[in-house]
Amino acid sequence: MADPAVKVTRHGYALADELFQVRGDDLHVGGLSVREIVSQLGSPAYIYDGAVMRRAYRRLAAVLDGFAAIYYSAKANPARGVIRLFIEEGAGVEIASLGEYHAAIAAGAKPEQILFAGPGKRHAELAAVIEGGIGEIHIEGLDEIARLRAIGRPVRASLRINPVPAVQVGAMRMGGKATAFGFDEEDLDAAIAAVAAVPNIELVGIHVYGGTQILDAAALIESWRHAITLAARVARTIGRPLATIDLGGGLGIPYYEGDRPLDLDAVAAAIPDLAASMRSEPLLAGARAVVEPGRFLAGPAGLYVSEINAVKTSRGVRFLVLEGGMNHHLAASGNLGQVIKRNYPVVAPAHMTATPDQPATVVGPLCTPLDTLARDTGLPALAAGDLVAVLQSGAYGLTASPGHFLSHPAPAEALVEDGRIERIAR
Numbered sequence: 001m002a003d004p005a006v007k008v009t010r011h012g013y014a015l016a017d018e019l020f021q022v023r024g025d026d027l028h029v030g031g032l033s034v035r036e037i038v039s040q041l042g043s044p045a046y047i048y049d050g051a052v053m054r055r056a057y058r059r060l061a062a063v064l065d066g067f068a069a070i071y072y073s074a075k076a077n078p079a080r081g082v083i084r085l086f087i088e089e090g091a092g093v094e095i096a097s098l099g100e101y102h103a104a105i106a107a108g109a110k111p112e113q114i115l116f117a118g119p120g121k122r123h124a125e126l127a128a129v130i131e132g133g134i135g136e137i138h139i140e141g142l143d144e145i146a147r148l149r150a151i152g153r154p155v156r157a158s159l160r161i162n163p164v165p166a167v168q169v170g171a172m173r174m175g176g177k178a179t180a181f182g183f184d185e186e187d188l189d190a191a192i193a194a195v196a197a198v199p200n201i202e203l204v205g206i207h208v209y210g211g212t213q214i215l216d217a218a219a220l221i222e223s224w225r226h227a228i229t230l231a232a233r234v235a236r237t238i239g240r241p242l243a244t245i246d247l248g249g250g251l252g253i254p255y256y257e258g259d260r261p262l263d264l265d266a267v268a269a270a271i272p273d274l275a276a277s278m279r280s281e282p283l284l285a286g287a288r289a290v291v292e293p294g295r296f297l298a299g300p301a302g303l304y305v306s307e308i309n310a311v312k313t314s315r316g317v318r319f320l321v322l323e324g325g326m327n328h329h330l331a332a333s334g335n336l337g338q339v340i341k342r343n344y345p346v347v348a349p350a351h352m353t354a355t356p357d358q359p360a361t362v363v364g365p366l367c368t369p370l371d372t373l374a375r376d377t378g379l380p381a382l383a384a385g386d387l388v389a390v391l392q393s394g395a396y397g398l399t400a401s402p403g404h405f406l407s408h409p410a411p412a413e414a415l416v417e418d419g420r421i422e423r424i425a426r
């Protein structure tokens with residue numbers, strides 16, 4: 001019985017309509033019903049719709065046309081098929097480990113299309129990517145400069161800069177504060193001098209990554225503008241033109257009820273001015289901007305789907321206990337950096353025409369109350385064996401989750417496009 005006093009969230013239904021197709025009772029992803037896909041893969045499963053990824057890429061590419069190249073940030077979803085899809089669309093790949101380097105190469109990236117960032121690059125990782133070939137190393141600290149000097153081979157590099165507080169943006173603030181990422185803007189001249197003293201490092205650019213999950217177009221544009229200003233400063237300091245201005249990733253997607261999507265039209269409207277400010281500095285006239293999104297490209301295309309293993313009621317709250325939970329999808333449980341736990345969009349993908357008016361709290365099988373995927377979300381009346389799907393799950397899903405916790409099996413994973421299911425092996 002629905003309790004009118006409970007305020008439920010239901011934003012998954014609007015999002016499912018917008019991103020995928022609903023035919024009769026069934027949500028269709030990549031040309032097949034979720035029910036059919038799960039019958040082939042088993043439950044639980046991550047399902048990624050290739051066409052939705054391509055659509056996100058093409059939309060962003062159209063906005064950035066002639067201004068910035070797109071590098072897919074592999075850590076958002078390092079599945080080979082996913083990286084390959086974005087390479088097919090024309091993206092480069094941004095990596096943060098030797099493992100991601102191997103994944104990018106296996107997916108078909110050319111070495112010169114790969115950028116290597118990350119605050120903890122070990123000597124062996126740097127040596128291996130330089131040996132195999134790499135587009136650029138994004139240097140994050142003095143130790144890295146010393147390692148590159150010790151390796152001694154010629155390498156193109158950019159300096160990652162941690163901007164001053166005035167320009168920090170986004171939900172998870174990665175700029176402005178004390179951080180392990182990059183050189184503080186205040187210390188930029190010392191960093192430039194340290195790199196200049198190493199003959200085998202060719203300083204070709206800068207990298208500024210202001211924050212993640214940015215939904216405010218004005219904040220994003222502001223951080224890009226600041227990066228261009230910093231690039232001009234670096235170019236003048238070294239007295240040479242720069243080739244790369246990496247503006248970072250961080251483009252957000254709507255997860256929670258009331259979230260407004262990033263206004264890409266507003267971003268598009270700001271591009272001519274940003275491009276002009278780049279061209280107005282002679283030492284940046286030949287530079288190319290780079291944007292390296294992960295979440296924006298991969299997130300909306302993914303669903304995490306599980307059968308309900310049990311339904312129970314405790315003190316008036318109805319619990320749907322799934323076969324997998326935060327062990328597969330930490331982010332949906334609110335334990336991957338969220339301050340306030342709000343519900344990811346959730347639907348019943350094989351009951352799309354049933355009214356979602358039954359408050360349900362969706363939990364996983366782990367022995368901890370942290371393993372809650374949605375509280376008081378509106379779903380139809382469901383029973384054990386029915387399916388529940390968590391949307392917006394294509395980025396920071398499986399590989400950002402504590403899969404070994406409680407020793408349950410890993411979920412299946414598949415990229416689905418034009419009715420074809422391509423299983424992903426990790």
Ligand SMILES: *Cc1c(COP(=O)(O)O)cnc(C)c1O
Binds near residue numbers: 117118211213292296
């Ligand atoms: C994680 C990361 C990204 C991607 O961030 P999104 O918020 O997913 O766009 C880009 N660049 C670097 C250096 C990163 O660490």
